[in-house]
Amino acid sequence: MGKMISELLVEDMTAEERERAERVESILPTLRERATATDKQGEFNPDNVKLLADAGLLGLVVPKEYGGLGGGLRDWAAACFAIGTVCPSTGLAYFFHNTSASRGTLALSALKEGLFNDEEAPQVQAFAEKVLYTMGRDAKWLANYASESVKSEHSAITITTQAEKVDGGWILNGEKSFGCATGVADQYLVTAALKGINDASALSTFIVDRDAKGTRGRIEWDAMGMRGTATEGLVLEDVFVSDENALGIPGAFARSCQMSRSSFVGNQVAASVIYMGGAVAAYQSAVKLMKDKKFVDTGKPVGTGPYQQQIIGEMYANLQTALLWARRQIQIESSEPPMVSKDEVVKFWRTCKGQIAEHSFQVAIAALKCAGTSGTMFSTPYSRALRDLAMGLVQAFPAEKGRLDTASLVIEGEEQNAFGKG
Template sequence: MSKLISELLIEDMTPAERERAERVESILPVLAERAVKTDKEGRFDPDNVRLLGEAGLLGLMVPTQYGGLGGGLRDWAAACFAIGSVCPSTGLAYFFHNTSASRGTLALAALEEGLFSEEEAPAVRAFAEKVLYTMGRDRKWLANYASESVKSEHSAITITTEAHKVDGGWELNGVKSFGCATGIADQYLVTAGLKGMTDASALCTFFVDRDAPGTRGRIEWDAMGMRGTATEGLVLEKVFVPDDSALAIPGAFAKSCQMSRSSFVGNQVAASVIYLGAAVSVYQTAIKMLKEKTFVDTGKPLGSGPFQSQFVGDMYADLQTALLWARRQVHIESCDPPIVSKDEVVTFWRTCKGQIAEYSFNVGVTALKAAGTSGTMFSTPYSRALRDLAMGLVQAFPAERGRLEAAKLIIEGREQNSFGKG
């Protein structure tokens, strides 16, 4: 049995996990073929949505009773890692689509835990199942919008988007700074605060149709890397959401997040391993070149030269370090029963994200050095990888911030609030 690229990350796959990973593996050649154009044009390719849908992968994280594949964090990380090895842009957009499933699964888990009253339970269940059926049975792409550009010293994410009650539903107004697949996804999941409430219990979730009046992208996404993600954010101006597309119960969002194994809604490691997948790919490309190219005078492989050998050793060490961090995070966040506390999972994650990003970036830098001037052309694997990997240094939070927050957890025993109401 040939080894899957995702088995570099998840080394002990179960048969069911391997079957799901094989679905991902089957579409990698097509994604790889489109990746150069995706990067060059800076455009999310809608054909990739169809490709993922036809493979059944839009429901990867959806329980089977809702038409999904029933995957868990290990599957999610494996898929994002594998897709990241051929097209990190598609991997990142796919990661954010899969985060939408948590709006269903965590809400159902909170129901099972008894966190909602009998009066609240039907609305919570109906909304959670709508999310899961949309992704699984209906194979629709969901974009997930929480982040905003406003900052708070006391909360990692501050929500100023507001929802106020109108006849038959809710009206949303606000600006979301980050979220992939703007204008591409079938529907958006938007986090907003109920007007008149000032704490995190105000936060609720709303379905917004892609073409709903009052919606538009915030910016034109033209970044140096991860260019094919349609990360345009979202502007909402008097956007109407009917009652049956809203989970507008005070405290519902916060109660659902309590069910996560990590901070926020959990599973953030699946985003970081996209960059790790890109690092694996550029490492393999560089090693292939260093083996196949030879010195004209001796005929020996280029990689046998003194400073080229240093490049090889550095890349290998950095890549293995990033892999070890990622495997540990996946393990402590997914093992059943848990082997460490939620606080330890969060502390490790705060550091882990930056370690994966920095060591993966180091691999990209060294691969470019090994490639030389010929590797600097905009569309070469070395240039593309370096630009994409640089984006990992700042996504969500820089490594320096993660280490400082981990230190605060270790010394003071408390984490910054995940979400706050602006």
């Protein structure tokens, strides 16, 4: 039985994890064929939604009772990593789709732990199951919108998008700065604050149809990398959401997030490993080039030269360092029973994200050096890797911010509040 690319990250897959990973492996050739055009055109390829749906992968991390594959963080990270080796743009959009499942699974876990009273429980149950059935049984793509351009000094996420109660539902107004698959996903999962509440209990979740009146993209996505993600954000202008598509219970979002093994909703390492997948692809391309290309005078591979070997050694070291950080984060965030406290998981993650991003980017730089001038053409794997991996340096929080946060946690000994200080 051959080794899959995802096993470079998750080395000890169970039989069920391997079966799920084989589904991912089966679509990689098609994603690879489409990747260059996706990058060049700067557009999300909607055919990739059907590709993932037909493979059953839109329900990868959805429990089996809701029509999903029943995977966990290890599956999620392995899938995003593998897709990242062929098309990081699709990997990132797919990551955000999967984050939607947490709005269901965490809410159900909170219900089980008794964090909702008898009056709240039926609404929480119905909403959570709707999210999970949509992704699993119905194989629909959900785009997840939480981030906004407005930030506060004490919060990783500040929500200014507001939801106002009206007869039969809610009216949403606001602007989401980040979120993949705008105009492509079947539905949007939107985090908004309940009007009239000024603390973390205001955060609530709403399901918005893609073609709902009052919705539009915020910007035209024309970034230097991750170009095929449709990261246009979302503007909501008097968008009506029915009660059945809303979880407007004060404090429901925050209570659900208490069930996460890491900060906020957790599982963010599955995004970082997409960039590492890009680094693996760049490394493999560069090594192949160094083996195949020969010195004209001696006939030896160019990779035997001392300059080239120094670069190859740097690539290897940076790639292995990124892999070690990622494997450790996955281990402490998914182990059963938990091997470290939640505070330790958060502390490690704040530094881990930056380490993966920075070491992966260094691999891309070295690969470009191996390729030389010809590698700088826009459509080469070296150019694309450099552009895509640069995006990892700025996604969410930069490495410098993460290290500062870790230092604060080490000295002050308490987890930072992701929802602000009310």
